[in-house]
Amino acid sequence: MDLILVTMIDGLVTGLLLFMLSSGLTLIFSMMGVLNFAHASFYMLGAYFAYQISRYIGFWPALFIAPVLVGLVGAAVERYGLRRVHKYGHVAELIFTFGLALLIEEVVQFVWGKGHVEYNAPESLQFALFSIADYEIAAYKIFMIAVAAAIFIALLLILTRTRVGMVIQAALTHPDTVEALGHNVPLVFMGVFGVGSALAGVAGVIAGPVLGTFPGMAVVLGSIVFVTIVVGGLGSLWGALVASLLIGWLTTFAASYNIGMADLLGALGIEPPADLSESLLRDIWTLSLPQVGPILPYLLMVLVLVFRPYGLFGNRDA
Template sequence: MHQPGVAEGLGRDPGVERIRQRGERVVSAQGLECAGELQNGGLGRWPASRRTSIKVNLFAVVSRFVSTLSAPAAPCAASRPGRRGRPGSSWLDGLIVSLLNGLCYGLLLFMLSAGLTLIFSMMGIINFAHASFYMLGAYFAYTVAGTLARVPVLAGAAFWIALFLAPVLVGLAGAAIERFALRRLRRRGHVAELLFTFALAYVVVELVQLAWGRSAVPYRVPAALAEPLFSLGGHAFPAYRLLIAAVAGSMLAALWWGFKRTRTGLVVQAAISHPAMAQALGHDVPRVFMLVFGAGCLLAGMAGAIGGSIFVTDPGMAQALGPIVFVITVVGGLGSLPGAFLASLLIGLLQTLAVGSALSLAGAASWLGATPATAQALAAWPLSRIAPVLPYLLMVAVLVWRPRGLMGVRET
């Protein structure tokens, strides 16, 4: 849906009419700097002098991009009664809020990809069913919260209890799958494990549809978390996004500290790298594998318990985010937890800014000096339309120029 830009929000202002006629940048009477519409069909070419053409084109591209980000705001800071507008304040506020939204989405992706990275780095298993455990976390949290909400004493804390209990249930399910299925397949190699997890993903989807139906369930965050934490230029920032940031940051710190600074983490690393020696020293290596796989599934369940309440909880949620998880793992570097964190933030920002933009490839092409005919041909491809493809294009680029990922370590 088209959101009004800064110039459109000023209506029939004479300054805007002069912009439309001459293609200039002016400052309105209220002190707000505005960019006018393009003269030749919105292709990004301004009839300005050679001395100022590059600056004007850049301003036009940026202003049109950020005027459509995130939630709608007041069309112009100068239009607010009793307040003097600041140059560019409207699109700058929208840009800041969109960056915050992108960071929160990236942190949620990290919560989901951290478990897969942990399982692969420790066990070498590419778990195709990892997103299915994310879905189970959302459905388990919905069921637990709905059950506890009927108890008057626990109704107020039902969501928080479900947020703790659902990941534990998912982790126990993952540990049971490793103990009774994957452990028997380990001697047959990673191909058998991959095929098993591939089939397991479809089994989980069918079981979810049998238990909860094919439609979305009404799983939502409490009203207190849905309230705006703060507002910036008319853009509200809900409190639940702070919850995402807190949980993701705690998860990263706990994983790093647990595997680098504790005896348990050292035992796990020894069991993974030298299983025979760890077994000879008295450590139960199969039990370590079971705990690692269960911990990875627990992290996915935590992401589902939070993400399902924010987005939508339905049987298609695993398929929607599953491919992105593998993109993050490849881009960040297979088995690299810091790489997964960096790739999650990068992809979260990339998709959020692209989806919220009304820009098309025509504006970028004309700004780079393309002919009007070429720009007109690209006008039918808005950036929001190709946003789902951008993470995969990034993965292809990383595989071509840096095959081991952004922070992956080359195997010796």
């Protein structure tokens, strides 16, 4: 029972981290129709910027400065890169963002080296806040939850309660009409791209100390973010949240319980073959849940695409 509760908290942390990445990506995709392959690279940039800044003036200023820098980089990429490529169609845009991801990875390796960098949580958060039975919950985890929750509430309020939010929502579906009403739609695009990148940057700043800050960190998280927005429904903030939490809990619970495939199939009344070494399906019988955990989100994506192609909360046909 204790372990379930602890795993719920761990899964929540993973899920909210995913949400910070997917919320920006889903907004960018639904507005510009660009599948931004470089999104996870902005997450990586956030971690590295924060590492560099924190070496001089500490973690707390870095928490605010690094995302702003990443946001500026993102806005510049939209203004001087994507906007120019846009007229050549979606394929060109795709290739542009793909190349950008490779470029950012190389630049990071060039500047900070190929190994891990020493980026740690601030001293003031390096203690166990409370423990459930024998399981300690680090204060930093609770801090991550708080930051992610604050961002979600702020985003929701901005998108639904402010004038800017309404313009963005209108520009999502009817950019021409919005432009005809006198709004500067390219500026809105640039803003959304910048803010989306900054959100990924925040995720990098707070995840870097926990998941490690190294040149491969974007690749590790990159594909799962796409899965999240497809499952949640393109362009839906609620969808991104629900899908992120779902995937966070799914992977965390799968890794936490050593249930073998043989147990699962046994429960379904299927008996293992007498001689496993001869059986063609022996690999399936010897698998355990933690081993298949990482592919479960992709399985979920396939199921969602089959039964609800526009995602759990999506409101238009993908």
